[in-house]
Amino acid sequence: MQRCFTLTIVRHWALRKKLFTISYQQSAAMSTLLINQPKYAWLKELGLSEDNDGVYNGNWGGKGEVITSYCPANNEPIARVRQATMAEYEETVQKLRDAWKVWADIPAPKRGEIVRQIGDALRKKIKVLGSLVSLEMGKIYVEGVGEVQEYVDVCDYAVGLSRMIGGPVLPSERPGHALIEMWNPVGLVGIITAFNFPVAVYGWNNAIALICGNVCLWKGAPTTPLTSVAVTKIVAEVLEQNNLPGAICSMTCGGADIGTAMSKDERVDLVSFTGSTHVGKMVAMLVQERFGRNLLELGGNNAIIVFEDADLNLVVPSAVFASVGTAGQRCTTTRRLMLHGSIHDVVVERVAKAYKQVRIGDPWDRNTMYGPLHTKQAVDQYLAAIEQAKQQGGTVVCGGKVMDRPGNYVEPTIITGLAHDAPIVHTETFVPILYVLKFQTEEEAFAWNNEVKQGLSSSIFTKDMGRVFRWLGTGSYI
Numbered sequence: 001m002q003r004c005f006t007l008t009i010v011r012h013w014a015l016r017k018k019l020f021t022i023s024y025q026q027s028a029a030m031s032t033l034l035i036n037q038p039k040y041a042w043l044k045e046l047g048l049s050e051d052n053d054g055v056y057n058g059n060w061g062g063k064g065e066v067i068t069s070y071c072p073a074n075n076e077p078i079a080r081v082r083q084a085t086m087a088e089y090e091e092t093v094q095k096l097r098d099a100w101k102v103w104a105d106i107p108a109p110k111r112g113e114i115v116r117q118i119g120d121a122l123r124k125k126i127k128v129l130g131s132l133v134s135l136e137m138g139k140i141y142v143e144g145v146g147e148v149q150e151y152v153d154v155c156d157y158a159v160g161l162s163r164m165i166g167g168p169v170l171p172s173e174r175p176g177h178a179l180i181e182m183w184n185p186v187g188l189v190g191i192i193t194a195f196n197f198p199v200a201v202y203g204w205n206n207a208i209a210l211i212c213g214n215v216c217l218w219k220g221a222p223t224t225p226l227t228s229v230a231v232t233k234i235v236a237e238v239l240e241q242n243n244l245p246g247a248i249c250s251m252t253c254g255g256a257d258i259g260t261a262m263s264k265d266e267r268v269d270l271v272s273f274t275g276s277t278h279v280g281k282m283v284a285m286l287v288q289e290r291f292g293r294n295l296l297e298l299g300g301n302n303a304i305i306v307f308e309d310a311d312l313n314l315v316v317p318s319a320v321f322a323s324v325g326t327a328g329q330r331c332t333t334t335r336r337l338m339l340h341g342s343i344h345d346v347v348v349e350r351v352a353k354a355y356k357q358v359r360i361g362d363p364w365d366r367n368t369m370y371g372p373l374h375t376k377q378a379v380d381q382y383l384a385a386i387e388q389a390k391q392q393g394g395t396v397v398c399g400g401k402v403m404d405r406p407g408n409y410v411e412p413t414i415i416t417g418l419a420h421d422a423p424i425v426h427t428e429t430f431v432p433i434l435y436v437l438k439f440q441t442e443e444e445a446f447a448w449n450n451e452v453k454q455g456l457s458s459s460i461f462t463k464d465m466g467r468v469f470r471w472l473g474t475g476s477y478i
Contacts, residue, residue, distance in 0.1 A: 032077060189205065
């Protein structure tokens with residue numbers, strides 16, 4: 001009897017120790033999350049918590065993999081999100097199809113009124129939501145707030161557009177007849193967005209799709225799930241206040257499995273994808289296999305062409321902002337600076353000097369001009385690109401190193417001496433590396449500008465208006 005009593009005591013003590021250890025470990029894990037630190041208490045103003053549902057279809061849920069969102073400025077965990085399972089994806093699509101029957105039947109001006117309310121709701125949260133973008137994506141605070149403002153702006157635009165959707169009435173060849181053109185909603189729009197603009201890109205798609213009578217299924221980037229959740233909470237509240245199905249603006253956090261399902265799903269009438277050229281090509285092929293519709297906004301390998309007559313006081317700040325803004329992580333980032341041979345050395349010297357004056361720091365510090373890269377993988381890509389550039393004949397004249405500080409910080413980098421057709425110059429890398437190329441003739445500059453496959457944007461600096469129009473004309477810049 002004594003032995004039995006002793007064993008019971010020992011087992012009871014061991015169980016209490018195990019439970020205490022588990023409880024302590026869970027408590028320690030929760031305390032390390034930034035959301036639990038007083039400095040980041042503002043995150044809860046967005047309805048966020050330690051663990052967040054990553055599915056919304058009128059109801060919140062999430063039974064899939066739990067992922068942790070990290071702050072690029074220090075690589076510390078912010079909070080967790082439960083992603084969607086394929087069963088939850090199926091449920092969400094069905095609810096979207098049902099919600100579309102309600103939404104498409106509402107007159108366009110009244111749909112515009114809902115979008116107006118969404119814009120107003122975003123305005124009320126613009127600073128705190130912009131702070132979240134800065135914290136989770138890594139872009140500086142002013143860019144984070146500006147990104148939310150872009151969503152607000154497109155809501156304003158969409159409101160006006162909701163009263164202007166029309167079609168022409170055309171004469172018919174047959175007596176007593178007329179031809180009337182009417183625009184109808186597409187249906188279900190799947191929106192897949194990238195990490196670098198986790199609010200704005202969804203906003204551009206969402207506001208316009210809504211006033212046209214479409215419903216939206218959003219899959220944000222796996223590395224910015226908290227932003228997706230926070231934005232969806234704001235939009236969902238507006239829908240619920242108007243007694244509309246929340247599924248009109250649904251969200252499924254997830255990885256490639258969700259994106260693949262959306263691309264293959266015949267119930268998704270249009271897939272709008274923003275991201276890398278590589279993934280965009282796969283999305284396009286999957287959608288095309290079912291003869292579906294896609295809208296792609298992919299990469300860019302953008303150039304600035306500077307001629308000998310350019311105003312260098314305008315060129316230098318423009319080139320610096322275009323190349324280091326968002327730490328080189330924009331599809332419109334300038335990656336190629338083409339300089340006329342007569343001004344090459346002067347411009348390189350001035351741009352390099354300006355690079356060294358760029359204020360680098362925490363993205364939420366209002367004085368910071370340049371923040372971290374989004375992930376550790378991006379840092380690896382930065383180092384690999386620099387090594388390839390050196391092997392192909394390039395010389396690093398500024399930057400080129402990973403910074404000795406917490407987070408994913410690298411030095412903004414300038415590389416000269418490469419051939420215009422060097423493989424690395426034709427490779428889009430989402431990092432702050434600027435390749436400087438030297439040209440001698442107008443024809444040469446225009447040809448180099450157009451020879452990359454990822455042309456998205458371009459600019460020219462010259463006082464010769466004839467040259468400007470030659471650049472704009474057919475056969476020069478397209």
